[in-house]
Amino acid sequence: MAGLVTALMAVVALAAAAALGAQAGMAGVFGIAVPYVAVAIFVAGFIKKVIGWASTPQPFSIATTGGQQYSQPWVKQAKFDNPSTPGQTFVRMALEVLCFRSLFRNTKLDNRPAEGRVGYGSDKSLWLFALMFHYCFLIVFVRHFRFFLEPVPMAITGVEFVDSILQIGVPTLYLTDVFFVVGVSFLLARRIWDPKVNYISLASDYFPLFLILAIALSGIYMRYFAKVDVIAIKQLAFGLVSFKPVIPPNVDWSFYMHFFLVCVLWAYFPFSKLMHLGGVFLSPTRNLPNNTRMVRYINPWNDPSIKPHSYEEYENDFREKMIEAGLPVDKEA
Ligand code: HEM
Known part of the structure; x- marks a missing residue:
C-alpha cells in the first residue's frame, strides 16, 4: 500500500509542478530545457544498458524451455517452446514480442469450494489487457508523429482514419484512446485487487502505470476537452527537433503537463522495469536455441593453464x- 501511495503522490506532484510552473511563466523550462535533458538521459541510459547486457559473458545456452526437446525423429518436438535451430528460435522470439505468447500460458490458482479443492486454471486476462495496452500505446505513439512531420505521411493519416473510423464526436474519438486507458486501468487494478500480485508490488511497479495513465488522461483532456491549439504545439515540436526551439503563444498549460510527464517517462525509462522493451531481445533465456546436446559449448574464459x-x-x-x-x-x- 505504501508503494501505491508513494507512486501516486509522485505522479500527482510532477503533474502539478508542470501545470503550475507553465502558468507561472516557466514554459521555457518545461517546453525546451526539460525535453532536451530527458531525451539525452533516455538515449545515453538506453545505450549504456544495452551495451552492459551485450557485453555480459554468456558462454552457455541457458534457454528456458517449456516442451519436448529435439531428440529422436519419432518423438514430436515442441519447436517453438523448445527450439533447437536459429530459425525456430526466431519464430519463438517473434511470437513472444508480437503476441506475448508466454502471457498466453498464464495460470491462476483458484479456490474452488464447489469441488472442495484449489486448482490451477487458465487465465487469459493478463495476456489480453497487456496486448491491448501495448498495441494501443504503439498506435498512439505512431499517430503522434503528425506533430513532428510536415507534410504528415499517408501512413499516419491512414492510421488516424482507421482509429477514428466510428466517427464519434468532434474531434472524432480515437478507439485506441479508450482501449489504452482500459488496458492500463486493468493492469493497475490487477496490482491493487489481486492479493498475490499486490503483495509483491512496489512503488516501482505502480509508478510507471500511474505515469502512463496520467499521460493518457492529460492527452485525452487536451484533445476532447481543452481542444488545444495543435498548430502552436506543432510549431513548438518542430522547433525542438530542428534545434531552433521556440515557445509559441497560445499553448495551453495542459500541454506542458502532458509533455513534462512524457519527459519524466523518457528520463525514467532506462533505469526502470520498462527496459524490458530492449531486454526482451537480449534475454539469453529466450534468444538462444536449446541445442546443448548437439553443440559443445566451451567457455571462452576458461583459464588455459x-x-x-x-x-x-x-x-x-x-x-x-x-x-x-x-x-x-x-x-x-
Ligand atoms: C509516451 C509518449 C506519449 C503518449 C503515450 C501520449 C499519449 C497521448 C494520448 C493518449 C492522447 C489523446 C489523443 C490521441 O490519442 O492523440 C494525446 C494527445 C496529445 N499529445 Fe500526447 N502522448 C505522448 C507524447 C507526446 C509528445 C512528445 C507530444 C509533443 C508534441 C504530445 C502532444 C500531444 C498533443 C498536442 C495532444 C492533443 C492532440 C489533439 O488535440 O488531437 N504527446 N497524447
Whole structure:
C-alpha cells in the first residue's frame, strides 16, 4: 500500500509542478530545457544498458524451455517452446514480442469450494489487457508523429482514419484512446485487487502505470476537452527537433503537463522495469536455441593453464589406492 501511495503522490506532484510552473511563466523550462535533458538521459541510459547486457559473458545456452526437446525423429518436438535451430528460435522470439505468447500460458490458482479443492486454471486476462495496452500505446505513439512531420505521411493519416473510423464526436474519438486507458486501468487494478500480485508490488511497479495513465488522461483532456491549439504545439515540436526551439503563444498549460510527464517517462525509462522493451531481445533465456546436446559449448574464459583431467586420467592416477579402499574401477590394475 505504501508503494501505491508513494507512486501516486509522485505522479500527482510532477503533474502539478508542470501545470503550475507553465502558468507561472516557466514554459521555457518545461517546453525546451526539460525535453532536451530527458531525451539525452533516455538515449545515453538506453545505450549504456544495452551495451552492459551485450557485453555480459554468456558462454552457455541457458534457454528456458517449456516442451519436448529435439531428440529422436519419432518423438514430436515442441519447436517453438523448445527450439533447437536459429530459425525456430526466431519464430519463438517473434511470437513472444508480437503476441506475448508466454502471457498466453498464464495460470491462476483458484479456490474452488464447489469441488472442495484449489486448482490451477487458465487465465487469459493478463495476456489480453497487456496486448491491448501495448498495441494501443504503439498506435498512439505512431499517430503522434503528425506533430513532428510536415507534410504528415499517408501512413499516419491512414492510421488516424482507421482509429477514428466510428466517427464519434468532434474531434472524432480515437478507439485506441479508450482501449489504452482500459488496458492500463486493468493492469493497475490487477496490482491493487489481486492479493498475490499486490503483495509483491512496489512503488516501482505502480509508478510507471500511474505515469502512463496520467499521460493518457492529460492527452485525452487536451484533445476532447481543452481542444488545444495543435498548430502552436506543432510549431513548438518542430522547433525542438530542428534545434531552433521556440515557445509559441497560445499553448495551453495542459500541454506542458502532458509533455513534462512524457519527459519524466523518457528520463525514467532506462533505469526502470520498462527496459524490458530492449531486454526482451537480449534475454539469453529466450534468444538462444536449446541445442546443448548437439553443440559443445566451451567457455571462452576458461583459464588455459588449467588442463582438463578426464575420469580415465583420474583413475590412472589413483587406481591402486581406489582398489585398496575397495572402490570400483573401470580397469583392473
Ligand atoms: C509516451 C509518449 C506519449 C503518449 C503515450 C501520449 C499519449 C497521448 C494520448 C493518449 C492522447 C489523446 C489523443 C490521441 O490519442 O492523440 C494525446 C494527445 C496529445 N499529445 Fe500526447 N502522448 C505522448 C507524447 C507526446 C509528445 C512528445 C507530444 C509533443 C508534441 C504530445 C502532444 C500531444 C498533443 C498536442 C495532444 C492533443 C492532440 C489533439 O488535440 O488531437 N504527446 N497524447
